[in-house]
Amino acid sequence: MKGTLIAAIIAAFAITAVDSLDCVQCHVSNNTCSDNASTCAQESLSCVASFINSTVGGVSNLYQNNFCSALNCTENATREVDFTVRVFDDQRFHFASQCCQGKACNDTSHDSGTQQKDTTECISCYSHNKTVCQEKTQLCYKGEQCVHITVGFANGADEVELRGCSNISNATCQFLSPENTTVGEFIFKKVECMKATTPPGSVISSSANLPIKISFASSVLGTLLLLKLLL
Template sequence: MRSILVFGLLAALTVVAVESLECPQCINILSDCNDTAPTPCPVDSQSCGVTVARWPGDFSQMDQFCSAEPPGSSLNFAVRATNQELFLFANENCREKETCTPTLSADFPKVGKSNTECPTCSALNGDSCEVRNEICGEGERCVDLRAQFSVRSTIEATVNSVISSQLEIKGCSNISDAACIQLSEGNVVVGNITFQHLMCTPEPTMTPDSNTTSNSRGTGMGTNLDMTSALFKEPSG
């Protein structure tokens, strides 16, 4: 009887090992993570997450991570302060990395043609945010967003120290009701971006659906960064 129990335990452990999730885990600035080899995820991971973002100043980012969200959950929206000051964000969570190809909002309108007018401004790392007004496109709403992106330094003198960039942006957005509800909870983490604050006007009137990411947490911070970028200067104050 004891030998049967031992055999059954070993068989169960073998099944768990076979089914364990492995995902690429990487952050890159100004390039992609497509050559990153998968590594084992924490036991509570349900999917592989991929995030792409473009920050004001035309800085691009790609982030791959182990996610606690189920496969199929996603986010995709843009915030425009001006035609030159944009924050574009897309995230997907998939069982296999190859099926995750989040795409930024390429068709995001740049010319306002609606009756909605929003206060707009954008600032990085505590710089002053000079508010002005912008006419929005059809179907857009006003958004007030603060987000933080953290990475580990690759500079020899500060290796493994965390460097953060803080974004504040107000403007017109195509963000959905469901995404507004999810991200307005405060300090919602998607990969290595923390959405510290989000306010949507008009406020959403629906509950979030099951296909919207609420809290996809990355398990580590990548390297291979261009640390000369002004995106990562020390915050003022």
């Protein structure tokens, strides 16, 4: 009987050890979290890491929130989104969030580097908590596409509308396209991705028009020679 009790206690400790989850836990503004992980509550199933680096609205803002969650991410997978929306040259919104099933998430604080400007453009604007989104145009980098995104916190405390050029992938667009898709602590209420357009008045090669011009000049010359012969 005593042996059975000891075996049960050992098994209980073994289950606790297997089921324990360690996550980085912090909530900071204008700073970044340390990499130190701590043990979550027993009911936690996933680690969540959310990061924002924003210069939109003329205000620089750095935000990071890492926590343990009872949310069950996709089984045996990490659900991650990571992209930047450029509203204007000096205003951008870098968003990264992960929900990691049964393990700590990777660092979300990195940002994509600069790229070469392209000749395409997107409608751009920024709105905070449903203020008017003043639309302008923004030249894009190569490989970027136009986006129209409305995203808010899961607790309903804040909402941002963004339009501009983005390095968001097609796979991420497809994943976030259903209304009210939740990733970490954020709810993507609207995500639309569109191909960037070439602005009016852009320089286009005139070589395609060259045969027409030559043909027209030859026709005029031939007509003048014919008139001279007739006269």
